Amino acid sequence: MRALVFDAPGLTPYITERPDPVPLPTSAVIKVEATGLCRSDWHAWMGHDQDISIFPHTPGHEFSGTIAAIGSELTKFKVGDRVTVPFVSGCGTCVQCLSNNAQVCPNQWQPGFDGPGSFAEFVAIPHADFNIVKIPDSMSYAVAASLGCRFATSYRGLVLVHETQATDTVAIFGCGGIGLAAIMIAKSRGATVIAVDLSDNALTFALSIGADHVINAGDTNPVVAIRELTGTGASVTVDALGSAITSSQCIQSLRPRGHHLQIGLLPPVVIQERATVPMHTVIGRELHIHGVHGMSAADYPRMLADISNGLLHPEKLIATTISLEEAPAALMAMDKERAPGITVINL
Numbered sequence: 312m313r314a315l316v317f318d319a320p321g322l323t324p325y326i327t328e329r330p331d332p333v334p335l336p337t338s339a340v341i342k343v344e345a346t347g348l349c350r351s352d353w354h355a356w357m358g359h360d361q362d363i364s365i366f367p368h369t370p371g372h373e374f375s376g377t378i379a380a381i382g383s384e385l386t387k388f389k390v391g392d393r394v395t396v397p398f399v400s401g402c403g404t405c406v407q408c409l410s411n412n413a414q415v416c417p418n419q420w421q422p423g424f425d426g427p428g429s430f431a432e433f434v435a436i437p438h439a440d441f442n443i444v445k446i447p448d449s450m451s452y453a454v455a456a457s458l459g460c461r462f463a464t465s466y467r468g469l470v471l472v473h474e475t476q477a478t479d480t481v482a483i484f485g486c487g488g489i490g491l492a493a494i495m496i497a498k499s500r501g502a503t504v505i506a507v508d509l510s511d512n513a514l515t516f517a518l519s520i521g522a523d524h525v526i527n528a529g530d531t532n533p534v535v536a537i538r539e540l541t542g543t544g545a546s547v548t549v550d551a552l553g554s555a556i557t558s559s560q561c562i563q564s565l566r567p568r569g570h571h572l573q574i575g576l577l578p579p580v581v582i583q584e585r586a587t588v589p590m591h592t593v594i595g596r597e598l599h600i601h602g603v604h605g606m607s608a609a610d611y612p613r614m615l616a617d618i619s620n621g622l623l624h625p626e627k628l629i630a631t632t633i634s635l636e637e638a639p640a641a642l643m644a645m646d647k648e649r650a651p652g653i654t655v656i657n658l
């Protein structure tokens with residue numbers, strides 16, 4: 312099969328031939344039709360993820376496709392089914408998995424990090440009966456691919472972890488894939504949304520999908536600006552970037568008894584990005600701090616129904632579609648200023 316690989320962290324990725332994956336008794340091989348390009352793929356390429364130890368490595372963790380082969384012990388799916396998979400695959404048998412929290416399964420497996428990912432024609436998923444989700448016939452592969460990491464995690468944060476309501480004022484720091492999804496999802500619940508970014512292009516995109524207020528943090532202190540807009544602070548903050556600065560600014564921007572959702576990842580190997588939580592503020596305002604790490608397959612039906620019913624429009628977040636051949640350059644450029652919105656690779 313064709314696959315994007317890199318031979319060591321930071322070395323130029325390239326397209327090459329790799330062996331097709333073969334399913335184990337409980338795994339499924341999916342023919343990838345579309346796969347999203349996410350900032351975590353860039354972190355993986357940069358060597359910020361210590362779980363990657365076998366090279367050459369293929370990244371990619373949010374994707375959709377059709378089942379090409381299934382293990383002998385699988386009962387729920389058949390070859391040809393149109394499917395997607397959360398970026399965290401659970402073991403299916405532990406306490407977390409059995410309580411629909413596979414996103415924090417201690418025995419979890421992530422394609423593109425713990426093994427070969429979806430920047431390839433085929434990818435194998437373990438415990439497939441537990442982890443695979445069928446997608447509606449009406450949903451395109453590109454849209455389905457865009458859900459698996461950033462959109463689903465934002466959905467879980469703003470709908471399931473904190474049940475966002477029309478009375479909420481939600482401040483979202485970072486208008487990349489997570490942040491744009493968070494804006495759309497918070498607006499779908501009727502909340503007032505404040506979007507923060509350093510890029511005017513990203514903020515213009517944020518306005519186009521419903522943000523009520525935008526703050527360029529390069530021009531204005533966002534903590535002060537949010538206080539001026541809200542009086543006592545936001546009721547919900549989302550760190551959609553994942554940095555020591557944005558996570559701290561989120562917590563400082565909350566009103567008493569507000570909720571912070573940490574969705575942007577903070578790679579532990581980057582020492583200067585280790586966040587310091589202002590715990591005096593947490594206790595003084597009785598703040599709630601939630602880590603949000605994906606969404607299990609069990610919670611997908613509600614999100615897919617919201618999309619089918621027209622409450623959410625993830626297709627509006629897809630700004631760019633590219634080929635696998637264009638993916639190496641796009642992956643290396645992920646830390647550069649680029650067009651706002653999600654990039655999807657069509658296989």
Ligand SMILES: [Zn+2]
Nearest residue numbers: 349351460461
């Ligand atoms: Zn991701």
Ligand SMILES: [Zn+2]
Nearest residue numbers: 402405408416
């Ligand atoms: Zn588990």
